[in-house]
Amino acid sequence: MSALAHYLEEEGIATVAISLIRPQTENTRPPRALWVPFELGRPLGPPNEHEFQKRVILAALQLLEREHGPVIIEDFPDDDPRAQPDPSWEPPIEPTGAAGRSSEALAARLETEIPLLRDAHAQWQAQRGHTTVGLCALPIAQCGRYVADWLRGCAPPSMREVFSAPLMLRFALDDLKAYYLEAAAVGASKPSSQQLGDWLWNETAAGAAILALREACLTSEDERLRLIAGNFMVPAARVPSPG
Amino acid sequence: MARLTSLPPAQAKRLAEAECPQFETTPWVIGPPLSQRRVAVVSSAGLVVKGEMPFRGRDADYRAISSDTKPEELLISHISVNFDRTGLQEDWNVAFPLERLQELAADGLIGSVGGTHYSFMGASDPVQMEPHARELAGRLKQDHVDAVLLCPV
Numbered sequence: 001m002s003a004l005a006h007y008l009e010e011e012g013i014a015t016v017a018i019s020l021i022r023p024q025t026e027n028t029r030p031p032r033a034l035w036v037p038f039e040l041g042r043p044l045g046p047p048n049e050h051e052f053q054k055r056v057i058l059a060a061l062q063l064l065e066r067e068h069g070p071v072i073i074e075d076f077p078d079d080d081p082r083a084q085p086d087p088s089w090e091p092p093i094e095p096t097g098a099a100g101r102s103s104e105a106l107a108a109r110l111e112t113e114i115p116l117l118r119d120a121h122a123q124w125q126a127q128r129g130h131t132t133v134g135l136c137a138l139p140i141a142q143c144g145r146y147v148a149d150w151l152r153g154c155a156p157p158s159m160r161e162v163f164s165a166p167l168m169l170r171f172a173l174d175d176l177k178a179y180y181l182e183a184a185a186v187g188a189s190k191p192s193s194q195q196l197g198d199w200l201w202n203e204t205a206a207g208a209a210i211l212a213l214r215e216a217c218l219t220s221e222d223e224r225l226r227l228i229a230g231n232f233m234v235p236a237a238r239v240p241s242p243g
Numbered sequence: 244m245a246r247l248t249s250l251p252p253a254q255a256k257r258l259a260e261a262e263c264p265q266f267e268t269t270p271w272v273i274g275p276p277l278s279q280r281r282v283a284v285v286s287s288a289g290l291v292v293k294g295e296m297p298f299r300g301r302d303a304d305y306r307a308i309s310s311d312t313k314p315e316e317l318l319i320s321h322i323s324v325n326f327d328r329t330g331l332q333e334d335w336n337v338a339f340p341l342e343r344l345q346e347l348a349a350d351g352l353i354g355s356v357g358g359t360h361y362s363f364m365g366a367s368d369p370v371q372m373e374p375h376a377r378e379l380a381g382r383l384k385q386d387h388v389d390a391v392l393l394c395p396v
Contacts, residue, residue: 001287001395002263003369004376008285008391009270011380017393021247027263030393031271037246041327041396044343047334053343057392058352061277064390070269082330130315132332135297167299171320178319181329193327235324237251 002028016060018043019073031070034060038080039193046082082190089191092120092183095203106212107148109205114144114176120183127186132178135171136160140179143172151213166224170232173210180206201238210234254325264369275354280390282348283357283383286339287365288331288396289321298322298364303371305363305379310341310356322366326396338394357388365395 002025005015009031019025019035020043036056038045044053056076063072093116096109121140125131136143138159149156150169158168177200184196201207210233217229247255274280289298291306297320298306308317314335319328330337344356361379363372383391 001365001393004285004287004363004372005391005393006264006266006268006270007373007376008380008383009272010268011377012272013380013383013391014272014274014280014389015391015393018395020395021258021261023247023259024261024263027265029266029269031269039327039330040250040325042330042337043394043396044337044340047330047337050336050343050346053336053340054347057340057343057347060392061280061282061353061390064274064280065277067273070271128314128333130313130317132317132319132328134293134318135320162296163299170322171297174319178328178332182332185329185333191329193329196329232322232324236254237325 002030002033005030005033014064016063018056018060022073025073029071032060032063032066032072034063034074034076036076037078039083041193042080045078045080049081052078052081083192085192085195086190089189089195091199091203092117092186096205101208101212103151103153103212103216106205106209107151110151110209111141111144111148113205114141114179117180117183120186121179124182124186128182131182133175133182135174136163136168138172138175140175143175143179146172147176147209147213151209151216153216164224166222166228169225170228173213173233176206176210180204197235197238201234207238211238211240214239274389277353277390278351279354281355281357281386281388282344282353282390282392283386283388284339284341284344284360284392284394285379286360286362286394286396287321288319288338288362288394289364290339290362291318291320292316293318298367301367301371302364303367304375305361307382308339308360308362310345310358310360312341321364321396323396331396338396340392340394344392353390357383358386 016032019033158165
């Protein structure tokens with residue numbers, strides 16, 4: 001972001017960057033930046049908190065009216081109130097059982113689990129009016145089948161001409177995770193991202209399947225697949241420690 | 244929950260020590276009061292309008308997103324799995340605050356909202372992004388935008 005700020009400002013467009021990682025902003029020195037103490041992925045802070053979000057935007061945009069600079073790096077003072085867990089939140093489905101850790105068993109559990117979330121995800125779409133599922137443009141059951149087939153060792157070809165098979169797999173995994181996390185956030189409670197992530201990675205067949213698939217792909221002869229497995233399937237904080 | 248101290252130590256160290264581009268110049272553009280500025284958002288979330296090509300790998304170009312785009316038309320194709328997506332899933336304004344800007348314009352706190360907004364994929368190489376960013380500046384000027392809010396993830 002700071003580099004983009006620099007290029008745009010050099011071309012004559014005034015910029016202000018929101019900063020999530022202060023040391024990077026300090027190193028790149030954009031003309032103006034507002035550091036915010038929020039989680040990565042949430043530069044404006046809590047979802048659906050309109051007044052809070054507008055305070056962040058105005059704090060950033062008001063740096064454009066400063067007469068003295070560059071470089072300006074200010075700090076936003078308030079934490080994200082949605083970073084705290086909501087004790088009233090409940091997972092959308094009961095755990096589907098930890099038995100069966102073989103690839104075939106995990107693949108079968110994944111395909112069984114996906115339809116169990118159908119109602120919750122439909123509720124999400126009705127409640128929010130949108131979904132972020134759709135990168136690979138497959139119905140979610142087909143998306144799950146594609147991931148399950150990878151887990152079974154089938155190495156299925158891409159289902160879209162414009163994507164290589166490893167890229168198709170990455171997008172299918174992104175869709176699968178979005179489907180689960182949206183289904184889990186339905187209703188009036190306000191779960192933190194930590195709560196939702198704990199559920200996905202620790203309690204669902206999908207979480208176990210993706211972790212197993214990551215391990216399997218790390219030994220692939222396909223360099224692109226190893227790269228995706230190592231970096232772009234499972235958040236670093238969710239990768240089990242060696243041993 | 245958001246400071247580097249709240250992240251796993253290895254991830255925090257990697258982020259804090261990531262190689263950052265260094266610049267010899269310090270550009271600085273001044274302009275009218277905020278109440279007269281036309282504001283556009285540039286996101287690094289790898290946002291794409293459904294039906295368009297998602298960002299593949301570390302594509303360094305950008306996607307244009309019209310200001311009348313609806314939340315149901317947008318997808319996230321950022322390559323990283325190390326930032327929260329649940330906030331964005333619930334409310335696009337968390338990282339792409341078009342509706343908040345429109346409210347600020349309606350209240351007269353900013354002048355107006357640009358007709359088009361943009362997304363890069365922030366894990367791309369800044370050197371590769373540079374020509375696209377400089378070309379984007381021309382498009383922003385055509386839209387009479389004189390303030391850009393850069394939103395990372």
